[in-house]
Structure formats: C-alpha cells, structure tokens
Amino acid sequence: MTDSPVGPLLLAATDRGLVAVEFHAGPRTVATVLDRLTRRLGAEPRQAAGSSRLAEPVRQLDAYFAGRLRQFALPLDWTLSSGFNRRVLQEFAAHVPHGTLVGYQDLADRVGEPGAARAVGAAMGSNPLPVVVPCHRVVESSGGIGGFGGGLETKRALLALEGLLPQPLF
Known part of the structure; x- marks a missing residue:
C-alpha cells in the first residue's frame, strides 16, 4: 500500500510487472482485492521483505502526484485483462x-x-x-x-x- 493525494492505493506486482492498482485501499478493500487476486492469478499474495518489485511503482506514483512525472515507465503485467x-x-x-x-x-x-x-x-x-x-x-x-x-x-x-x-x- 502507498498513500496518495486521492487516498491509499493498493499495489500488486508479479514477476512480469505491476498487475494491479486499487483505489480506497482500506482494510475491507484490501482483503477483497487480495482474495480476488489470489483467485485470478492462482497464487497467494506475499510481501517479500525488502521487496523491490513495488519500490519503483511507488517512486513513480509519488513523482506523478508531485507533478514531476508525466509518463510511467514500468513493466506491466496484463494478466488481469484480456x-x-x-x-x-x-x-x-x-x-x-x-x-x-x-x-x-x-x-x-x-x-x-x-x-x-x-x-x-x-x-x-x-x-x-x-x-x-x-x-x-x-x-x-x-x-x-x-x-x-x-x-x-x-x-x-x-x-x-x-x-x-x-x-x-x-
């Protein structure tokens, strides 16, 4: 999760890239989204200690919300869309x-x-x-x-x- 000017965002990534961004990430939303991601991706979510998978998306989102980034340059995992x-x-x-x-x-x-x-x-x-x-x-x-x-x-x-x-x- 990361804070933003539009509220808390839940971010999820796979080995391929950022797979999900969810608005209004309060406890109930987080539980629902993690359950949905588990079913759709076929894997249990895990938070890796010191995970770098989400570090760059968080950095770029922070820069976007601060007005310093106009184009995201992130690997994206399109698995949830077809x-x-x-x-x-x-x-x-x-x-x-x-x-x-x-x-x-x-x-x-x-x-x-x-x-x-x-x-x-x-x-x-x-x-x-x-x-x-x-x-x-x-x-x-x-x-x-x-x-x-x-x-x-x-x-x-x-x-x-x-x-x-x-x-x-x-």
Whole structure:
C-alpha cells in the first residue's frame, strides 16, 4: 500500500510487472482485492521483505502526484485483462499522453470498433491499473466527465492534477 493525494492505493506486482492498482485501499478493500487476486492469478499474495518489485511503482506514483512525472515507465503485467478490454487499454496507454483527453467513441474508432463506445467504457471500468494506465483521461464525447471506478471525485482530482480541470475551490 502507498498513500496518495486521492487516498491509499493498493499495489500488486508479479514477476512480469505491476498487475494491479486499487483505489480506497482500506482494510475491507484490501482483503477483497487480495482474495480476488489470489483467485485470478492462482497464487497467494506475499510481501517479500525488502521487496523491490513495488519500490519503483511507488517512486513513480509519488513523482506523478508531485507533478514531476508525466509518463510511467514500468513493466506491466496484463494478466488481469484480456481480449477487447486489453486491446483498448493497451491502445489507450500507448497513445493518450499526459494532459490530454479522449472520448469513448474516439477510442472505439482507434481500435477499429466504431460502434463500441459503450464497450470502451466497460474496458475502462475493468482497468486493473488505473493512474498508471490513466483511464481518468477518457470522457464522454458530449463533454461530460463520464464514469470512473475510483469515484468521480478521484477522477476530478486526477484531471485537475494534469491541468485538465480547474482545482476545486474547497
């Protein structure tokens, strides 16, 4: 776990790379997520003493939240995503840089599925690596903010951090 301006984050990694980032990582969330990861990955989670697997993701997240990092450079384990969802998330991660927004429909067009704007929304909702794969940058084509698994206040805070929304007054 690591603290952030949007609350505690639970991070998980495998030998291949960062596999999960979970918002609002209180005790109940941590237990639920660890159980889900155990079932999905087929291995019991373990905290290795002095583990370096999460040191770099934590360092980069700290730098991002401090405004010193615009692009994550981490090995990612895409095991928790597959098919259309993985294709959308990988396209998005590779081609929507810091400080830019993209609409659900535009992203559907980019992956060659012009009728799949809602499916793109579902893919964003399934993102196991939010912030690092910054699904908060996807908004409604009509100009609405859209949804977000971490909650709309978290999405607004992340968009404000990137200069895409004004900072809240209070």
